Amino acid sequence: MSAAERREEILNILKCSSEAISGTNLSEKLNVSRQIIVGDVALLRATGVDIISTPRGYILNNKENNDDCVIKTIACKHSEDCIEDELNTIVDEGASVINVIIEHGVYGQLTGNLHVSSRRDVKSFMSKLKEEEVNSLARLTDGVHLHTIKCKNEEAFKLVSKALKEKGYLY
Numbered sequence: 001m002s003a004a005e006r007r008e009e010i011l012n013i014l015k016c017s018s019e020a021i022s023g024t025n026l027s028e029k030l031n032v033s034r035q036i037i038v039g040d041v042a043l044l045r046a047t048g049v050d051i052i053s054t055p056r057g058y059i060l061n062n063k064e065n066n067d068d069c070v071i072k073t074i075a076c077k078h079s080e081d082c083i084e085d086e087l088n089t090i091v092d093e094g095a096s097v098i099n100v101i102i103e104h105g106v107y108g109q110l111t112g113n114l115h116v117s118s119r120r121d122v123k124s125f126m127s128k129l130k131e132e133e134v135n136s137l138a139r140l141t142d143g144v145h146l147h148t149i150k151c152k153n154e155e156a157f158k159l160v161s162k163a164l165k166e167k168g169y170l171y
Helices: 003-016 023-030 032-048 080-092 119-132 139-140 155-164
Strands: 051-054 057-060 070-077 094-106 108-116 144-151
Touching: 003 023, 003 057, 023 032, 023 057, 032 051, 051 108, 057 139, 057 155, 070 155, 080 094, 080 108, 080 119, 080 139, 094 139, 094 155, 108 119, 139 144, 144 155
Parallel strands: none
Antiparallel strands: 051 057, 070 144, 094 108, 094 144
16 A cells, blocks of 8 residues: 555545544554554645544544534633543533633643543543643643533533533633
């Protein structure tokens, strides 16, 4: 398989998947190293393919799937030990957490792609934070952060906001 054919196959795998695909999984399927996959994804992005890296792997940014959804940004503040509960609260109300955004004093706006839509996704994200022994972005801003969330409609967004407000997580 040529490099161009491999990149086309990566694109086909991502198009057919409803979940994120890890670089390791792609490398095993295509019988190349994970680093080759990282390079191929970079080249695909350079051609305009909107591939997003998440803690669970790569996904295509399907903008056409957002037409019927409400996408809003919420401001939150809480301690690091509330991250899991905050994310579970959002997904329990039927929303997806697209990202986390902080305003850094030196670097400006920093964004981390999350793409969590279920408790399983939240558990996986939290495990990755612990395994990698890294700090959350919110730690850099004393717990202040933004989330871009995707809801099926305005009513769902109101339910998410209400649940977060009741827990004291809204800023």
